[in-house]
Amino acid sequence: MDSITISAPDDWHLHFRDGDLLSETVAATARCFKRAIVMPNLQPPVTDAALAMAYRERILQASPTPDFGPLMTLYLTQQTTTQIIDEVDLAYIPAAKLYPAGATTNSQQGVASIEHLYPVFERMSERGMLLLIHGEVTDADVDIFDREKKFIDDYLVPLKQRFPALKTVFEHITTTDAVKFVNGSDASVAATITPQHLLLNRNDLLVGGIRPHNYCLPVLKRNSHQTSLREAVRSGSNKFFLGTDSAPHLQHLKENDCGCAGCYSAWGALELYTQVFDDLDSLDKLEGFASHYGADFYGLPRNTQKITLERSNWVMPELIELPNGDKIVPFFAGQELSWKLNNS
Ligand code: DOR
Numbered sequence: 189m190d191s192i193t194i195s196a197p198d199d200w201h202l203h204f205r206d207g208d209l210l211s212e213t214v215a216a217t218a219r220c221f222k223r224a225i226v227m228p229n230l231q232p233p234v235t236d237a238a239l240a241m242a243y244r245e246r247i248l249q250a251s252p253t254p255d256f257g258p259l260m261t262l263y264l265t266q267q268t269t270t271q272i273i274d275e276v277d278l279a280y281i282p283a284a285k286l287y288p289a290g291a292t293t294n295s296q297q298g299v300a301s302i303e304h305l306y307p308v309f310e311r312m313s314e315r316g317m318l319l320l321i322h323g324e325v326t327d328a329d330v331d332i333f334d335r336e337k338k339f340i341d342d343y344l345v346p347l348k349q350r351f352p353a354l355k356t357v358f359e360h361i362t363t364t365d366a367v368k369f370v371n372g373s374d375a376s377v378a379a380t381i382t383p384q385h386l387l388l389n390r391n392d393l394l395v396g397g398i399r400p401h402n403y404c405l406p407v408l409k410r411n412s413h414q415t416s417l418r419e420a421v422r423s424g425s426n427k428f429f430l431g432t433d434s435a436p437h438l439q440h441l442k443e444n445d446c447g448c449a450g451c452y453s454a455w456g457a458l459e460l461y462t463q464v465f466d467d468l469d470s471l472d473k474l475e476g477f478a479s480h481y482g483a484d485f486y487g488l489p490r491n492t493q494k495i496t497l498e499r500s501n502w503v504m505p506e507l508i509e510l511p512n513g514d515k516i517v518p519f520f521a522g523q524e525l526s527w528k529l530n531n532s
């Protein structure tokens with residue numbers, strides 16, 4: 189197959205940042221995605237409906253097309269109340285994001301005690317607001333490669349027992365354990381998977397030198413986990429859908445003695461997912477993953493427009509230069525991709 193036409197896709201997890209960066213990040217995503225779930229980990233974080241709606245407005249202002257629909261998320265903190273949940277218009281803010289405090293970029297104000305938020309989860313469940321989870325424990329004595337599994341055992345299992353109806357997305361899963369948990373859960377649980385976790389494993393981070401542009405959180409795992417993620421998408425299960433976790437950081441903050449976590453994949457994510465499905469001989473499963481299952485899980489209509497990808501080689505630029513001179517190294521920089529979006 190040399191071309192594939194699918195319903196227009198959505199990105200169910202990404203980071204746009206704010207300010208000057210929006211003209212870059214929103215345009216890069218709107219080139220192929222119709223909607224995106226926008227993460228709230230700004231500084232300061234997006235902790236209530238008013239902040240989320242104002243942020244949404246800035247994103248719309250930056251969008252090169254009126255066709256793009258940002259979907260906002262609330263950042264949960266120890267101070268989040270049921271009243272804050274009640275003030276949300278779910279048509280614009282369908283979800284709230286749980287960052288365990290200290291788990292990742294800008295998560296310092298995140299949740300230190302998950303049990304403390306149980307009244308908030310109760311209200312979200314009643315209202316049909318989704319809970320999106322960064323599923324890693326933060327205990328210093330837990331090995332970074334085991335943090336996702338420990339989070340499942342210690343927090344996710346009890347949470348789902350307590351709130352069976354709460355729609356929960358286990359974001360950017362990285363392990364066999366997470367795939368098993370999601371597959372073993374009922375229809376209230378789904379997961380997003382990033383291009384980097386499908387394409388890479390920890391050798392791509394650490395062999396032959398440290399590769400800061402492949403550093404993200406949760407960190408890349410061993411190849412058996414990568415194989416499980418690839419098997420999950422190849423299975424065609426509607427419990428797994430597209431969420432790029434595209435997360436820009438300036439070049440000098442990644443190439444640093446304490447480099448930031450995040451891969452800026454928006455320039456090629458859809459093409460890279462296509463490559464993965466092609467490698468797995470499963471291009472027929474791409475549309476469900478990229479364009480159907482996320483919308484279905486969120487209870488939103490599927491997109492009616494179509495897009496076409498063609499088998500065609502191109503090279504990801506080494507560098508993206510922003511109007512103010514700042515630079516970002518995109519994910520897959522300088523490497524060849526074998527599928528290209530046809531936007532003619
Ligand atoms: O790699 C990551 N980058 N993981 C996250 O959870 C956050 C993100 C960011 O905001 O840069």
Ligand code: ZN
Pocket residue numbers: 201202203227433435
């Ligand atoms: Zn993220």
